[in-house]
Amino acid sequence: MPVSTTWSINKMIHKDSDGGVITVYWSCNAQNDSGDESASAGDKLHLQPDPSDPSYIPYADLTENDVLNWVYDSLVEGEETPAEAKDRVAAELVSKVDAQIARNSTESEGLPWVSEDA
Numbered sequence: 494m495p496v497s498t499t500w501s502i503n504k505m506i507h508k509d510s511d512g513g514v515i516t517v518y519w520s521c522n523a524q525n526d527s528g529d530e531s532a533s534a535g536d537k538l539h540l541q542p543d544p545s546d547p548s549y550i551p552y553a554d555l556t557e558n559d560v561l562n563w564v565y566d567s568l569v570e571g572e573e574t575p576a577e578a579k580d581r582v583a584a585e586l587v588s589k590v591d592a593q594i595a596r597n598s599t600e601s602e603g604l605p606w607v608s609e610d611a
Contacts, residue, residue: 495526496590498583502560512551513542519564523586532589538567
């Protein structure tokens with residue numbers, strides 16, 4: 494059963510004066526493609542934009558991919574690359590969904606005295 498992951502930027506707060514983004518709210522959701530099992534992670538990322546930095550991108554010029562890359566950068570642990578950090582978080586969520594799928598495949602709910610066809 495495949496599990497899909499979706500990364501999203503849910504909200505951003507930026508300065509009106511220079512368009513610098515100061516807070517990003519993000520989430521990653523993992524969903525069983527053929528069932529109800531799911532897991533999610535998310536947080537807010539605080540930034541200190543510097544308009545004099547050559548890599549600075551004003552709010553109006555940002556793409557979702559630009560902001561997601563900031564999120565991936567913020568998730569890096571140790572010697573990881575941002576891509577590895579992204580994959581690690583997604584794999585942790587997929588593992589949680591897989592555990593739910595495994596548990597649900599060995600457990601059932603109901604009452605033995607009530608017909609399931611009723």
